Amino acid sequence: MSNVAENSGTHPAALSEAEIVERIYDAVIEQRLRPGAKLSESALCDAFGVGRMRIRRALLLLASRDIVELRSNRGAYISTPSREQAREVFEARRAIEPNICRLAVQRATAKHIAHLETHLKDERQAQDLGDRRQAIRLSGRFHVKLAEIAVNHVMERMVKELVTRTSLIIGMFGAPGTANCHEDEHTLLLQAFKQKHEEEAAQIMVTHLDHIEAQIDLTSDYRESVDLVEIFNN
Amino acid sequence: MSNVAENSGTHPAALSEAEIVERIYDAVIEQRLRPGAKLSESALCDAFGVGRMRIRRALLLLASRDIVELRSNRGAYISTPSREQAREVFEARRAIEPNICRLAVQRATAKHIAHLETHLKDERQAQDLGDRRQAIRLSGRFHVKLAEIAVNHVMERMVKELVTRTSLIIGMFGAPGTANCHEDEHTLLLQAFKQKHEEEAAQIMVTHLDHIEAQIDLTSDYRESVDLVEIFNN
DNA sequence: GTTAACAAAATTGTCAACAATAAATTCATC
DNA sequence: GATGAATTTATTGTTGACAATTTTGTTAAC
Numbered sequence: 001m002s003n004v005a006e007n008s009g010t011h012p013a014a015l016s017e018a019e020i021v022e023r024i025y026d027a028v029i030e031q032r033l034r035p036g037a038k039l040s041e042s043a044l045c046d047a048f049g050v051g052r053m054r055i056r057r058a059l060l061l062l063a064s065r066d067i068v069e070l071r072s073n074r075g076a077y078i079s080t081p082s083r084e085q086a087r088e089v090f091e092a093r094r095a096i097e098p099n100i101c102r103l104a105v106q107r108a109t110a111k112h113i114a115h116l117e118t119h120l121k122d123e124r125q126a127q128d129l130g131d132r133r134q135a136i137r138l139s140g141r142f143h144v145k146l147a148e149i150a151v152n153h154v155m156e157r158m159v160k161e162l163v164t165r166t167s168l169i170i171g172m173f174g175a176p177g178t179a180n181c182h183e184d185e186h187t188l189l190l191q192a193f194k195q196k197h198e199e200e201a202a203q204i205m206v207t208h209l210d211h212i213e214a215q216i217d218l219t220s221d222y223r224e225s226v227d228l229v230e231i232f233n234n
Numbered sequence: 235m236s237n238v239a240e241n242s243g244t245h246p247a248a249l250s251e252a253e254i255v256e257r258i259y260d261a262v263i264e265q266r267l268r269p270g271a272k273l274s275e276s277a278l279c280d281a282f283g284v285g286r287m288r289i290r291r292a293l294l295l296l297a298s299r300d301i302v303e304l305r306s307n308r309g310a311y312i313s314t315p316s317r318e319q320a321r322e323v324f325e326a327r328r329a330i331e332p333n334i335c336r337l338a339v340q341r342a343t344a345k346h347i348a349h350l351e352t353h354l355k356d357e358r359q360a361q362d363l364g365d366r367r368q369a370i371r372l373s374g375r376f377h378v379k380l381a382e383i384a385v386n387h388v389m390e391r392m393v394k395e396l397v398t399r400t401s402l403i404i405g406m407f408g409a410p411g412t413a414n415c416h417e418d419e420h421t422l423l424l425q426a427f428k429q430k431h432e433e434e435a436a437q438i439m440v441t442h443l444d445h446i447e448a449q450i451d452l453t454s455d456y457r458e459s460v461d462l463v464e465i466f467n468n
Numbered sequence: 469g470t471t472a473a474c475a476a477a478a479t480t481g482t483c484a485a486c487a488a489t490a491a492a493t494t495c496a497t498c
Numbered sequence: 499g500a501t502g503a504a505t506t507t508a509t510t511g512t513t514g515a516c517a518a519t520t521t522t523g524t525t526a527a528c
Contacts, residue, residue: 017294041480053512056481057294060251064295066388073480073519085387092388095333096326103325153319154300154326158392275510287482290511307489307510 015048020058023048025160028067028078029140029167030133035080039068065161067168079168086169090213093162096155097143097209098202101189103150105198112149116190119145123183139181140167166212173216182211249282254292257282259394262301262312263374263401264367269314273302299395301402313402320403324447327396330389331377331443332436335423337384339432346383350424353379357417373415374401400446407450416445 015023027033044055059076062068069079081089108116119142126134140163147156185208192201249257261267278289293310296302303313315323342350353376360368374397381390419442426435 042478051513052480057291060291060294061298064298074521075480088386088388091333091337091386092330092392095330095389099329152322152325154322154396155329158326162388285483286510308491309510 014050015054017054017058017061020044020048020050020054021061024058024062025067025164026137028164030137031167031171032133033078035078035168035171037078039076039078041075065164067161067164079165081165081169081172083173085165086173086213086216089162089165089169090209092158093166093209094206096158096162097146098205100147100150100152100155100159101201101205102198103152104146105193105196105201107151108149108193113190113193116142116145116149116193120183120186120190123186127183135183136167139183139186140164142181142186170212170216175215181208185211248284249288251288251292251295254278254282254284254288255295258292258296259301259398260371262398264371265401265405266367267312269312269402269405271312273310273312275309299398301395301398313399315399315403315406317407319399320407320447320450323396323399323403324443326392327400327443328440330392330396331380332439334381334384334386334389334393335435335439336432337386338380339427339430339435341385342383342427342430347424347427350376350379350383350427354417354420354424357420361417369417370401373417373420374398376415376420403450404446409449415442419445 024033024039033039039059041052041055041059044058045052048055059068059070063070063076066079066081066085069077071077104112119138123135123138123142126138143163144156144159147159150156185204188204189201189208192204258267258273267273273293275286275289275293278292279286282289293302293304297304297310300313300315300319303311305311338346353372357369357372357376360372377397378390378393381393384390419438422438423435423442426438
């Protein structure tokens with residue numbers, strides 16, 4: 001009984017659609033849900049133990065964030081981003097995240113710094129232990145945490161969406177073992193935070209994002225045969 | 235029979251939730267819907283001629299963008315942004331829109347420039363004619379069009395959301411007559427576009443956003459007494 | 469053996485009735 | 499006459515059944 005208050009006597013404490021969305025976000029980030037995966041309503045109902053309506057609302061929210069694609073009368077599928085969309089996502093990240101860095105450096109207290117330090121330690125540990133899922137999730141969370149420190153909920157939501165979509169992009173175009181982030185660059189960022197160097201932090205972030213994008217630019221198409229039509233029709 | 239294809243023979247061509255969302259966005263931007271306004275489901279059903287389910291989905295999408303606030307068992311209300319949220323919105327705009335400017339300048343064709351020129355002419359005309367709604371809508375659309383020229387759908391969505399929320403912020407904290415934008419600054423921007431000066435365009439945008447924010451910072455609380463509880467409860 | 473039409477199954481989309489919660493009105497009491 | 503409790507009304511939240519569409523599987527014809 002660590003995670004959720006399961007059905008252990010009293011009410012199962014039905015998950016809200018926001019929580020379901022969050023859970024699917026996580027699954028996508030950890031690449032347990034890959035591009036093209038079908039999300040059937042009944043399966044999700046069983047998985048989360050909620051009614052169909054709740055699921056449909058969650059899927060609508062995910063679709064409005066381009067994490068899920070809703071095909072009329074055919075169901076919901078995890079999005080399969082195109083190269084064009086990948087470009088757009090990285091452009092957006094380069095526009096937003098350096099600025100988040102600047103704000104975060106301004107507003108980071110000693111407590112925040114210590115928190116980031118712990119986070120990085122966990123990241124390294126997961127990496128060393130070969131716990132790929134945990135490593136991926138933590139490296140994604142790092143970017144979101146910067147937005148938290150910047151105290152900007154709008155941007156936090158945006159980063160969450162962009163980080164999740166990046167995971168899909170890597171799933172589509174990255175080599176199978178590709179990590180989402182180089183954790184040493186996160187370490188560099190933390191150093192800039194400690195010294196309160198706004199511009200340096202922003203610059204490191206740009207480089208960091210460039211590296212992630214380069215990783216997927218070079219290696220071509222590693223996606224599985226999900227969209228057979230698109231693959232064989234040209 | 236100017237506005238909607240009313241039930242005049244064949245199918246009324248039921249609006250999708252995306253279209254309903256768009257219509258409410260527009261109404262908010264034009265300040266026909268003001269902060270705190272109640273959006274009752276039955277009223278919306280009548281207004282758009284669709285079933286309750288469609289409306290509920292549209293409201294959920296609007297709530298996920300912080301345009302609407304869903305109070306449990308009490309209904310949907312147009313959001314009443316706080317000063318804190320206003321700060322976050324402007325921070326986000328300053329982070330994103332200058333970068334959109336840079337990309338848009340890079341990618342603007344002669345056609346795009348001509349299109350912006352026409353748009354600005356319409357803006358000025360609406361201003362001169364005293365057509366406030368049209369003026370507000372067009373000045374908001376201008377910012378979205380830059381994202382269109384930059385060819386980035388993610389950022390376009392973000393700007394659309396942020397522009398709409400800005401209208402709410404002005405409705406809350408701006409003096410009654412306050413315009414959303416100084417259209418002369420839009421003109422300045424267009425000049426930078428013509429000369430393909432990326433950095434200058436970006437800089438003008440920053441100044442432009444600063445001006446809009448300054449307008450709401452100085453003038454304090456002009457909001458109507460919608461949330462009586464909040465006003466008298468402390 | 470292959471293709472086309474047809475039938476069956478499964479899944480999604482929609483609607484309408486019902487339950488639950490909050491607001492408004494009425495009534496009784498102080 | 500004013501305050502507080504109880505009832506009524508209205509609005510939202512949820513569930514279930516039904517309709518529409520797509521997909522799968524089968525059969526028949528070429």
